[in-house]
Amino acid sequence: MIVGVIAASLAMSIGGYLATPPDERFDPSYATLHAIVPLVFAICAAIAWRLDVAPSAARLMAVFPLLWIPQTIYNVIAPLGWLWPVVRGVDLLWGVLAGVLVLIYPRGTFDDNTDRAIAYSAFAVSAVNFAAVLLLAVPDAVPCDCAPNAYSFLDAPTAFAIIDAGFRLFGGALVVVVAVRMLLRWMRGSVPARTIVFLMPVALLAWATTLAIQVVSYAVDTAFDEVAATISLIAIATIPVCFVAGIAHARNLRARVADLMRITRESADRTLWEESLARTLRDPSVRVYWWDDRDGAYTDAAGEPLDVGDGGGAGMLPITSPSGARLALIRHDLALTDNTRLLDGVSSALRLSVDNGRLRSQVEATLAQVRESRERLVRASLDTRRRIERDLHDGAQQRIVALGLQLRVLADRASAAGEGDLAARAEEAITESGVALRELRELAHGIHPSLLSAGGLALAVPELAGRCPVPTEIDVRVGRLPEVIESTVYFVLSESLANMAKHAKATRSWVSVEVVTMEADVDDGDPEADRADDAEAAVAQSEGEAVRLVVRDDGVGGVDPRGTGILGMADRVEAVGGTFALDSPAGGGTRICVDLPLGAVDPAGDVVAAVPMPEAEPAAAE
Template identity: 30%
Template sequence: MDSQGKRTVRFQLTGAAALAVLSGGVGSWAYARAGASASDLVRDLAVGWAYVVAGLVAWRRRPANHTGRLMVAEGITWFFGNLQGTSVPALFAFGAWWEALNMAILLHLMLSFPEGRLTTVLTRRLVVFTYGLVAVGGLIRTLLFDPRRETGATYLDCRNCGPNLLHVPAWDGFFGTFDAAYHAAGWLVSVVAAVAVVQRWRHASAARRRALLPAWIGIGVAVAFLMWDMLFYVVPWFGEVGSLGEQAVYLLSDLAQVAVPFAFLGGLLRLHLQRAEVSGLVIDVGTDPDPARVREALVRVLGDPTLRLGLWREERGGYVDGSGREVNPEGPGRTPVRAADGRPLALLHHDRALAEDPELLASVAAALRLALENVWLRTRAKDVATRIVRAADEERGRLERDLHDGAQARLVFALMSVRRVQKGLAEHPDEKLREAADEAESSLRLAIQELRGIAQGIHPAVLTREGLAPALNALAREAALPVVVAAEARRYDPLVESTAYFTVCEALSNAAKHAGARAVSVSARHQDGRLVVEAVDDGVGGADTARGTGLRGLADRLAAVDGVLHIHSPAGGGTRIRAELPCV
C-alpha cells in the first residue's frame, strides 16, 4: 500500500472511531433516560465499543478485508435501538426503525468471516434479504408503532418515551400481528444462517474450522437472542418473574456479544504467534531438509494438518513430497517457493483458507526459502569440499605414481649402474676411486629410501593396491612406537580409505611427538553403514583441536566427506581419536 492509501485508511479509521464515540455517547444518554442503571450502561458500552476496537484493529491490519469494517459497523449500530429512550420524535423513530440493524450486520459478519466477503449465492441472498427485512420491515413496524400503547414492544423499560415521528395512528390495530411476523422472519433468518454456517463447518478443513470459530460464537449470540425473544413471546410471564431473572438474561446476552470481538482479537493474536514461530522455521529445518521434518514444522506454524510439502527434485523435474509422490503445482491453495535466482525450491499445497492471510504465507515462504537455500549452499559447499579433497587425494596418488615410476625408477637404475661400476673397480689399484663409487652407491640407496618415505607420506601405494588394513599394518611397522592394529580386511571407497589412513597417521604422529605415549592401538571396522576408525594411546592426554592445526585440518577433511571426528583426551588419561565415515 502506497502512502496515499495509508493516509486514506487512517482518515477512515479516525472517522469511524469518532462516529463510534458519538453513537455510544448519544445511545448511552438515551439508555440512561430510559432508566438504565450504571451497570447497564457499562455493559452496553463494553459490548458496542468492543466491536469497534476489535474492528479498528482488524481494519488497520487488513484494510482489504471487510471484516474490520463490519465489526466497526456492528459496534456503531449496537446503540441505535437505545434512541427509543429519548423524547425527541425523530431520534425515537430512527431508533425504532433501525433497532435490528446490528443483528443484520452480525449475520453478515458471521457469513463472510474470515474472508470478509460472501462466497456463495445462498449467503448473498440471505444477507440481502436480512438488510431488506430491517429496512422495509423495520419501517413498516415503525409506522405501526405507538410507544404509549405498545409499552412492551422494545427491550427498553420506558413508558414515557417518544412520541414516534413516523407513527400512523390509523394503523394501530395492525401492530401486534405485524410485529409477531417481523420477529418470526428474524427467527427464520437466524435458523437459515445457522444451517449455512454448519454446512461451511462440515466441509471445512481443520485450519478453516479454527478460523470459523468466532463465527460459531456469533451463532451462539444469535441463538441467545432468539431464545430470549421466544421466551418473551411463547412464555409471556417470563418477563414478569422479577428483575433478577431479567437482568441475568441481559448479562448473558451482553457477555455473549462481547465474546465475538474478543474471539476475533484472539484470532489475530494467534496469527501474531504464528508469525513469531516463522522465525524458528530456519532452525527447525536445520541442515537436513527431510520432507517429513520440514512438513511437521510447517504444519505447526500454519496450523494446517492437511498441508503437503513438495521439494523440488531436479532428476524428476517436479515437486516430490515425503512419500515420493509428486505434488501438482497447478490449482488453488498452492504457494511456490523459489530461490533468489528463480530456481524452484519447494511447493506448499495448503488449505485455501490460508490464502486469506497472504502476509503469513509470504513470511513462511521467505523463511522456508532461507532455510532451503542455506541447506543448498551447505550442500554445494560440502560437495565442493569433497571434490577438492578427492582431487587432492587423486593428485597425491598421481604424485606417488610419478615418483615411483619416474624419479625412483631412475634412481634405482642409477644405483644398479653404480653397483656395476663397483664390481668393475673391485681390483682397481686406486683406492680413492673405489671409495667414491661406494659413497655414490650409499647416497643413491639413501635417496631411494627417502624418496620412498616421501611417496609413502604423499599416498602409500599399498593403500591403493591392497586396501586400508594392509596399509595400516605397514604404517604400524614403520611407526616410532609400538602400534597394535585390528582392522577388518575389506575395501571401501578410495576417498574413504585415504581419509581413514591419514586420520591414523595424524593420531600416530601426535602420540609420538606430543603425547609421550608408550604404545598405540588402532582399529578399523564397518558398523551400521559407517567406517569407524579409532586410535587410542596411553600418553599424557590434553589434546585440543583449538590449539593445533593438525587436528583441525583432520576435522575439516572428515567433514568434507560427511565424516565426524570425536576426540576424548582428558589430562593424564591418554587420547582417543575416533573417526566415523559414511560408506557402503
C-alpha cells in the same frame, strides 16, 4: 475514531440512565452489562485494525456502538420530535450488523450468494421498517412522553404495529437461519475450519435463542425474562471476541510456519515435509506433490502421480522457483484458501527447503570430487616417490657402488706399484664416494623407504623409531595394509618424530599403531551435532575399521596447530579421508592421534580393503 465511538456510546448509556426516573430504571448490573457490550465491540474493532486483517469487519464493529441505542435514551430526546423517530428507526439496526459480522466470519467477506442474499434482505427490510417508523410512528411507539412525530402524515397505529411486529419476527427468524448455517458449516467443516471458527456457533445459538424468546415476549406483550436478557447480552458481546480470536488463531498458524524452517536446513525430505506441514496447519488432509521433470507430472512422496480429480473440495497451492520452474503442489483445506499470508509463508519455506536440498546435493557432489581429486594426488605422489626411489636405487646408487669398486682396484694397484700419492688420493675418492652413497641412500629412504614396501609398518616403524635420537617405545599391532594407508602412517610418524627431536625437548616418546573399530554415529536428535560428527569423521563408516596412529612425548608441549608441519600432516591425513587430532598443552607434552579408515574408496570406485596377513607380533624397541 475508536475513542469517539466509545465516548458517544457511554454518553447515550449514562445520559439515558440518569434521565430515567429512579423507579423506572433498569437494575444497575444489567444497565452496566448493557453499556459494556458496545465497548467490547469497539475494543475488538481496534484489535482487528491493529492486526491489519478483515477491514470490513473492523468497520462493522466500530459502527455497532453507535447503533447500540439504549431504550432510556428516549427520555433524553423526547422533546425533539424530529430526532426520536430517526433514532427509533435505526435502534435495531445493530442486529443486522451483528448478523453480517457473523456471515463474513472469519474471512471478512461473504462465502457465497446465499450469505449475500441474507445480508441484502436484512438491509432491505430494515429500510422498510425505517420508512414505516418515520411515516407512521406515534409517541406511543417508544417508552417515553415524546413530542409528536414531525414526519408522520398518517395516523395508522394498527398498520405500524403489524409492520413493527413483522420486522422483529423477520429479524429473529433471520438470526436463527444465520445460526443454523454457522452450526452446519462448523459441523461439516474440516479440522482447520473448525479450529478457526470454534466458539462462534455457541455464541450465535445463545443469541438466537434469547432473541427468539424476546420476540415472542414482545409479540404477546409480556416482560422479557432478566436471565434471558443477560444471556443475550453476553452472547452478543461474544461475537466480536470470537471474530478477533479467529483472526488471532489464523495469525498464530502463520507464526507456526516458522517451525517448518527446522526441516529446511536439511533438504526437502518428502515424507517429513508432508507430515510437518500437516502438523503445522493442523490439517491432516494436506498432501504435497513434487514436480518430476522426467515424467512431466506431479507425484507424491510414494511416487504416485497426482489425480486431476483429487482436488475437489480442496485448495491447490502451486510452488514455483524464482525463475518460474515448477517445484511442488500443496493440496490443502479450502478453509485456508483466504489466509494468503499463511500460504505465502508455507510457499517460502518449501521453496527454501528445495533450494537447500539442491545446494546440499551440489556441495556434497563437489566435496566428493575434491576428496577423489586429493586421493588421486596422494596416489600420484606415492607412485612418483616409489619411481624416484627405484631409479635412485637401480641407477645412481649402482653407479656409485661400481665407481667405488673401480677406485678400490685403482688404489690397490697404485699401492702395489709404489705410487703412494696416487694411492692416497684414490683412498680419499673412495671415502667421498662412500659418503655420497650414504647420503643418496638416506635421500632415497626419505622419498620412499624400501623397507616399508617390503615388510609394511611392522618392519618400517621400528626402523624409523630406531633412527630417532629420543628413546622411543613402539607398539605395532597391524599386518599389511593398503599401500596408501601404510605410506600415510609412515610419513606422518616420520614428521612427528622429526618435530619432536627438534622442538619438544622430550626425554621419552611412545608410538602405537593398531586397527580399531569405529563406533557408529548415534542419533541424538540434534541435526547440527550430527552434521558436525559427520564432518569430523566423514570417512569412518558406521562400525567400520580404521588404523589408529598415536604419537606422544613428555616434552614441553605448546605446539602451534597452525604450524606448517602440523598443517602438512593434517592435509596428508585428510587427503585419504582420515582425521587428525593434536593435543599439546603447554608443559604437558604432545599427543597426536590419527585415524585412517580402511573402508575408503579409491578413484576407480573399488573399495580398498586390508590385505590379509598373519597378525604381526608386537614390536618393541627404543
